[in-house]
Amino acid sequence: MFKFSFKLLFFFTLFFGTLVSISSMSWLSIWMGLEINLLSFIPLINNKKNIFLSESSIKYFLIQAMASAIFLFFIILFFLMSSIKFNENYLMFMNMMFSSLMILKMGAAPFHFWFPSISEGLNWMNNLILMTWQKVAPMMILSYTMNFHYLTSIIFCSVLVGGLGGLNQTSLRKLMAFSSINHMGWMISSMMFNENLWLMYFLFYFFLLMNIFILMNMYNVYYINQTFMMLFSNKYMKIIFFLLLFSLGGLPPFLGFYPKWIIMELLISNNMFMLLFFMILFSLITLFFYMRITYAAFILSNKKMNWLMKNNLNKMNLKIFMFFSIFMNFALLLINLIFI
Template identity: 85%
Template sequence: MFKFSFKFMFFFTLFFGTLVSISSMSWLSIWMGLEINLLSFIPLINNKKNIFLSESSIKYFLIQAMASAMFLFLIIMFFFMVSMDLNKSYLLMMNVLFSSLMILKMGAAPFHFWFPSISEGMNWTNNLILMTWQKIAPMMILSYTMNFNFLIFIVICSTMVGGLGGLNQTSLRKLMAFSSINHMGWMISSMMLNENLWMMYFIFYLILLMNIFILMNVFNIYYMNQTFMMMFSNKYFKIIFFLLLLSLGGLPPFLGFFPKWMIMELLISNNMFMLMFFMILFSLITLFFYIRITYTAFILNNKKMNWTLKNNSNSMKYKTLMIFSIFMNFSLLLINLIFI
């Protein structure tokens, strides 16, 4: 009972810190919200019995604390520059520095060096929070200090690093971390043009990632060689997992293609053809390593495992999960038939 109330309290303050940041009217309140969020997430990922979780929590705290300290220093410098009525070039430099700190906090390229290693030390639940909820506040603050040319550079870097970085990974947690970096490039590009489109993309990404992480957590899958011997004794779970990964990669006609399609239309209408070309190119690379996971799972059969897998495929709640995943993946087909 005490353990449950402890986690519930920190989950509440985790969500509360983000809400404070995105609803604040002053930079100091934004900084306070980010600190509440950080200090709530550390106890959730820290575990004395698991050295990898403890290492990840220390790394995460150091990176985020450094970024928060620099953010507070830049706030003070910004008010000093405004009061001194300095040249606009200095204010532009401050704008880029603000954006860089938010990109560091969310783990987008080229400030992504900490993200895969921290993701490797966490379980799937903590990874889900790290790759979804922890991005909201930095993304919203990034939209306040938007520098168009700088963000185009960030989008290209994020999609490129996210696509190429996952090619040589055997750990599924690192692979999903690089996939998250690639998706951050798409989110930033949508945020530059239409904030509502960014929110829609984030919701679709959250739904798909939640389905995938629940399946991998249920069957205790962390490395690619565990998929060789067939992580699911039920063949229907294999198919659903395969379709979820294809949807996350943005392959039509699945759910994940719909927000990418909207972003591509918006980029075309704004004559940003080269940016769209790079984003599509590196998204195809991410789709390649998604297919590589499922291809080996379907074709190869390796009896060697890292640890014993759970056989939960006959449980009623997992059958319900499978039906829900089918519904979410094929809902885009109904959207196409009704509205297009």
């Protein structure tokens, strides 16, 4: 009866910690919210029976604890020296340090070294939390310390690493991690101009990623060569999987292109043509390795293969998932057309 009650508790404190951080009026309470969030996520991903989950939880704790310790040090330093009249260089240094620590916490480039390896050790549902909710608080705190030139270099590094890093990957979890790094570049660029635009992009990214991760979790797929078993088992799931991946990549006819289109217009109106060129270029590279996942279904047309594993999934669950996926995509588009 109480087997999963502790998970419910830690899920509550996980969301509570993020809400504390984004609604706080002082740096110290922001730090407290980040710590509550960190200490709630560790028990959710830790598992004594799985050595990979335990290794990922230790890595995640060390990285986040180091960033939180440095963050607390600079908060105390800032409070102790608050009576001194600062020059412009000191304030810029503190601004860049706070921004860098938040970028380290969310796993954006060039501080992304921990993100793909930790993602590789987690299951799909934990990866969904890591790639979505765990980025909300650092991203909002980053908006408090907005440094235009510094964030422009972060955007360039993120789209570069996210595009090129996924080219040589066979693990779907690492591939989605590099894809997340690329999307963080787009999120930061949207936050530089409008927080409502960032929220819209994040909601699109969250629901598309949730549908893809639920589908991969249902079929227990973790590597590209395992997509043979998933893609040929159900033709309707194959079509939904294609549409979700292409939408996540931002292919123009699909829903995922809509927030990118608005960001492109904003960058053009602000004469940031070079940055936009590189963002589009490396997004096309991410679209290439999304297509590589579905490559098997395009090339191999026979779905009755001798080595294909039997599909034990409930057909009713598949129909519910298909309806939910289509409904959420249309609902997102309708909400943004009305309110954005």
